[in-house]
Amino acid sequence: MGLPAMFDWNSVIREVVIGATKSDGGTRAVSYRIGGGTTLPFLEKTPKPPLIAFELCDSPQYWSPIITNYCGDVVNSPAEWAKTAGSAYGADIIRLYLTSTRQRNYSDFEAVKRTVELVLDATGLPLIIEGSNEPKIDSEVFLKCGEAGQGERLLLGTAEASRYRSIAAAALAYNHSLIAQSPIDINLAKQLNILLKEIGVPQDHIVIDPYTGTLGYGFEYSYSAMERIRFSALKGDTDLAMPMICSAVDSLSVKEVRDAEPGTRDTMAVAWEFYTGIAAAAAGAEIICVRHPDSIGKLKEAFRSLAHSKVPTGGD
Amino acid sequence: MRTVTFLPSYRKIDIERGKTILDAAQNAGLNMNVVCGGQGKCGKCIVYIQSGKTEFDRQKYLRFFTEEELAKGACLACQTTVQGDLQVFIPESSLIQEQKILIEHRDQKIDLRPSVRKFYVELQPPTLADPSPDLTRLLWGIQKNGGPAAEKIYVPLEVMREIPAILRHSDWKVTGTVGLVPGGYRLIDLQENDTAKRVYGAAVDLGSTTIVAYLWDLVEGKVVGVASNYNRQISCGEDILARVNYARKNGLVKLQSLAIESVNTALTTASDNAGIDREDIYEVVVAGNTVMTHMLLGIDPAYIIAEPYVPVVQRALSVAASRIGIACNRNCGLFAFPAVSDFIGGDIIADILACGMAGQEGVSLLIDIGTNFEVVLGNREWMFSCAGAAGPALEGGEVLFGMRANPGAIEKIVIDPETLIPSYSTINNLKPRGITGSGLIDLLAELFAACIIDRNGRIDTGIGNPRIRIGAHFPEYVVAWAKDTDINKDVVITENDIKNLIMSKASVHAACVTLMKEADVTRHDITAIYFAGAFGNYINKKNATIIGLIPEINPDQIRNIGNGAVTGANIALINRRERKTLDEIANRMAYIELNAEPSFMDEYTMSSFLPHTDLTLFPMVQKMLDACRIKRV
Numbered sequence: 001m002g003l004p005a006m007f008d009w010n011s012v013i014r015e016v017v018i019g020a021t022k023s024d025g026g027t028r029a030v031s032y033r034i035g036g037g038t039t040l041p042f043l044e045k046t047p048k049p050p051l052i053a054f055e056l057c058d059s060p061q062y063w064s065p066i067i068t069n070y071c072g073d074v075v076n077s078p079a080e081w082a083k084t085a086g087s088a089y090g091a092d093i094i095r096l097y098l099t100s101t102r103q104r105n106y107s108d109f110e111a112v113k114r115t116v117e118l119v120l121d122a123t124g125l126p127l128i129i130e131g132s133n134e135p136k137i138d139s140e141v142f143l144k145c146g147e148a149g150q151g152e153r154l155l156l157g158t159a160e161a162s163r164y165r166s167i168a169a170a171a172l173a174y175n176h177s178l179i180a181q182s183p184i185d186i187n188l189a190k191q192l193n194i195l196l197k198e199i200g201v202p203q204d205h206i207v208i209d210p211y212t213g214t215l216g217y218g219f220e221y222s223y224s225a226m227e228r229i230r231f232s233a234l235k236g237d238t239d240l241a242m243p244m245i246c247s248a249v250d251s252l253s254v255k256e257v258r259d260a261e262p263g264t265r266d267t268m269a270v271a272w273e274f275y276t277g278i279a280a281a282a283a284g285a286e287i288i289c290v291r292h293p294d295s296i297g298k299l300k301e302a303f304r305s306l307a308h309s310k311v312p313t314g315g316d
Numbered sequence: 317m318r319t320v321t322f323l324p325s326y327r328k329i330d331i332e333r334g335k336t337i338l339d340a341a342q343n344a345g346l347n348m349n350v351v352c353g354g355q356g357k358c359g360k361c362i363v364y365i366q367s368g369k370t371e372f373d374r375q376k377y378l379r380f381f382t383e384e385e386l387a388k389g390a391c392l393a394c395q396t397t398v399q400g401d402l403q404v405f406i407p408e409s410s411l412i413q414e415q416k417i418l419i420e421h422r423d424q425k426i427d428l429r430p431s432v433r434k435f436y437v438e439l440q441p442p443t444l445a446d447p448s449p450d451l452t453r454l455l456w457g458i459q460k461n462g463g464p465a466a467e468k469i470y471v472p473l474e475v476m477r478e479i480p481a482i483l484r485h486s487d488w489k490v491t492g493t494v495g496l497v498p499g500g501y502r503l504i505d506l507q508e509n510d511t512a513k514r515v516y517g518a519a520v521d522l523g524s525t526t527i528v529a530y531l532w533d534l535v536e537g538k539v540v541g542v543a544s545n546y547n548r549q550i551s552c553g554e555d556i557l558a559r560v561n562y563a564r565k566n567g568l569v570k571l572q573s574l575a576i577e578s579v580n581t582a583l584t585t586a587s588d589n590a591g592i593d594r595e596d597i598y599e600v601v602v603a604g605n606t607v608m609t610h611m612l613l614g615i616d617p618a619y620i621i622a623e624p625y626v627p628v629v630q631r632a633l634s635v636a637a638s639r640i641g642i643a644c645n646r647n648c649g650l651f652a653f654p655a656v657s658d659f660i661g662g663d664i665i666a667d668i669l670a671c672g673m674a675g676q677e678g679v680s681l682l683i684d685i686g687t688n689f690e691v692v693l694g695n696r697e698w699m700f701s702c703a704g705a706a707g708p709a710l711e712g713g714e715v716l717f718g719m720r721a722n723p724g725a726i727e728k729i730v731i732d733p734e735t736l737i738p739s740y741s742t743i744n745n746l747k748p749r750g751i752t753g754s755g756l757i758d759l760l761a762e763l764f765a766a767c768i769i770d771r772n773g774r775i776d777t778g779i780g781n782p783r784i785r786i787g788a789h790f791p792e793y794v795v796a797w798a799k800d801t802d803i804n805k806d807v808v809i810t811e812n813d814i815k816n817l818i819m820s821k822a823s824v825h826a827a828c829v830t831l832m833k834e835a836d837v838t839r840h841d842i843t844a845i846y847f848a849g850a851f852g853n854y855i856n857k858k859n860a861t862i863i864g865l866i867p868e869i870n871p872d873q874i875r876n877i878g879n880g881a882v883t884g885a886n887i888a889l890i891n892r893r894e895r896k897t898l899d900e901i902a903n904r905m906a907y908i909e910l911n912a913e914p915s916f917m918d919e920y921t922m923s924s925f926l927p928h929t930d931l932t933l934f935p936m937v938q939k940m941l942d943a944c945r946i947k948r949v
Binding site for chain 1: 929
């Protein structure tokens with residue numbers, strides 16, 4: 001790049017391993033070692049573009065119709081969907097939302113275990129699993145996920161300051177990593193990491209989710225929080241020296257996408273996801289999550305050109 | 317008109333239909349607990365209607381009542397209107413009770429240089445050979461007896477008119493009282509015979525909650541009486557804002573007269589205890605916050621509380637006490653401390669005088685904590701100040717079982733780290749009814765040290781202990797079982813209470829850090845921390861550090877100066893020269909508006925953690941944590 005990258009940085013972002021191949025005791029076809037950065041991603045000598053995680057769920061009735069329409073019948077089987085995400089969409093990671101558990105008095109925890117096992121069988125990609133968001137059942141949900149994915153180095157989500165014990169317990173018991181999410185604030189991010197450290201979660205098992213607002217809908221706050229987190233880490237704050245994950249889920253429900261003509265809605269959705277993703281990557285995110293399959297290829301192309309010092313062409 | 321009868325006291329009052337029960341109670345002279353100023357926000361004014369017609373939207377305020385209270389027909393006095401003749405039962409918990417107020421006197425070596433002195437003179441009666449006028453004769457006599465030069469003494473007309481009769485009636489043996497007022501010397505009183513030993517002055521701390529008055533013998537230089545009582549304005553709203561709003565709505569007159577009445581009650585109690593005549597009180601020095609001082613003097617405080625927050629007057633004021641109705645000598649002077657800003661008032665200037673930080677080379681941090689807090693950082697060369705809202709949590713508000721320092725309030729707590737059983741002491745050793753601010757600080761520190769809560773203040777519900785449980789809305793820790801209390805309820809602290817406490821302590825700490833950054837000093841540069849305010853006197857210094865209320869320094873350098881406002885007022889009363897520095901201190905002090913300080917929010921978030929996000933700022937706490945964690949594992 002043309003910038004003289006002179007920063008007073010002397011620290012390294014801690015590496016977190018996601019997914020375990022056979023040699024590491026798992027069944028994944030690939031595993032990733034994310035982090036390790038010493039500066040901003042595209043200023044590295046050998047730039048390491050972010051990984052792209054495709055988000056899917058096991059109960060799609062609340063998923064955006066843009067996505068369910070685009071993906072078709074495959075959405076009714078999380079295993080099939082995960083398989084397609086790897087083979088057809090080109091994702092690096094699968095992020096499975098256990099939306100089936102997000103209902104009143106949910107108690108079928110064996111089903112959770114089954115779903116995770118089916119998805120693991122269907123794809124060789126590493127897995128991120130999102131639980132129920134309900135503290136009362138989350139410990140059970142995470143234990144089942146943890147158990148089903150034992151040895152697979154899953155990334156479990158999402159720990160927050162108000163509820164982190166159950167997910168941390170599952171991560172600790174089965175040697176998984178976890179996502180620590182805080183609401184767009186460097187200090188809150190740091191505090192959560194300290195809380196996790198103090199109950200024994202190793203720091204190389206934590207990925208920071210700084211919370212991502214969609215571009216034009218608050219992303220500038222996320223961007224500056226991410227920038228501060230990363231700069232502090234590179235200056236030596238070990239409590240913040242973790243890789244970051246960004247998921248701009250609101251991209252699919254912003255006004256511009258919602259109100260788009262039916263014929264252009266997919267293009268709009270992809271554009272919104274794409275620009276948010278590229279901005280998050282520039283701020284230092286190691287994993288970018290998307291929901292629209294078309295966003296994956298576009299982001300990859302952009303990352304490639306950024307990494308090779310070419311001017312990215314953006315969407316088309 | 318409707319008649320409301322209050323039980324159990326059987327006090328009766330007639331009131332217009334449609335007025336609230338709170339209005340009726342206030343008119344009947346009952347001091348009800350209205351933390352929110354009668355807005356239906358605090359739920360502290362619960363009463364039970366025994367008979368009669370009222371209007372009250374119970375559904376709207378359900379959250380304030382237990383099932384048991386609902387079954388008995390509980391309602392909020394401030395939100396219930398009188399529709400017919402009523403019988404209303406007021407439980408003790410809804411009344412303001414006798415409070416533990418700090419009235420300890422601190423010995424300070426201050427030279428006795430009062431601004432009022434008496435001179436006993438025996439004059440030669442006039443003759444044809446010496447026909448000089450009465451006044452000349454009197455003033456010359458005073459000058460000869462060590463008083464100021466005769467031509468420098470101004471004599472007000474009402475005293476002038478009395479001179480001939482008093483001189484002749486007393487056979488020319490009189491005592492003249494000369495006061496030093498801003499315009500110069502003034503003959504403020506003339507009495508028959510020798511009364512020179514009877515010169516008294518009062519130093520008053522005019523707090524928004526309590527009034528404390530010290531009565532001094534200004535000849536001997538000693539305290540002869542002390543009294544304290546509630547600020548009667550509480551019945552118009554607990555906090556300053558509520559009272560200013562009350563004044564806006566209903567006029568200033570009531571609030572001013574309540575303030576005067578409160579001061580007069582304190583002066584009367586003190587002088588009665590000392591066995592002196594209030595006529596012999598010749599000077600009153602008042603230290604109060606900006607709004608209180610305005611209200612006492614009948615100056616409109618409305619512009620202080622809204623942007624751009626401008627007080628009417630900042631400088632020290634000397635006025636005639638009788639003009640505002642203070643019950644003492646008719647020519648008694650009143651000296652009111654100067655203020656710095658809307659929030660840094662005369663009480664803080666008095667704190668500064670009391671702790672002596674304005675004369676020291678080392679940097680001191682002064683913290684006065686109440687619902688609002690004020691922080692001053694500085695030394696003899698410079699000073700920074702700021703003020704903010706700590707929220708009522710540190711005084712027991714917004715905490716389920718928080719209460720003021722009334723009898724039965726838990727004020728000290730220690731938790732056994734093994735059994736998690738607390739031991740506590742209460743005010744007057746009664747069965748517990750609630751927890752005071754200092755008790756809450758202890759509790760927070762002890763919960764933290766025993767690893768019951770994490771650094772974010774979340775209770776670890778995984779700990780198998782009957783005292784740790786999930787309450788109706790939040791996880792909670794049981795401090796006292798119902799059977800051991802005076803209220804037949806388990807006294808608990810909830811996770812929500814803890815959150816409120818952490819927010820309160822975080823704002824105080826963040827304010828300290830903001831001033832330190834402004835002055836470019838670190839905690840290593842601070843040679844002393846002074847806690848002021850009645851609350852400050854009971855704070856456990858170690859626990860205040862453990863929770864991160866204050867920057868960590870050597871605990872030996874932390875001092876509780878107690879009621880600095882009254883100490884400062886005492887100093888200014890007995891040595892008039894000390895007053896000269898006050899306007900200068902007020903002028904020298906830079907006021908930092910925290911809301912306008914971009915880094916404040918960041919500091920606040922960092923401080924919203926136990927003890928702080930950056931543990932390296934709290935090395936002693938870090939050691940303590942490491943030690944107790946090892947013990948637990």
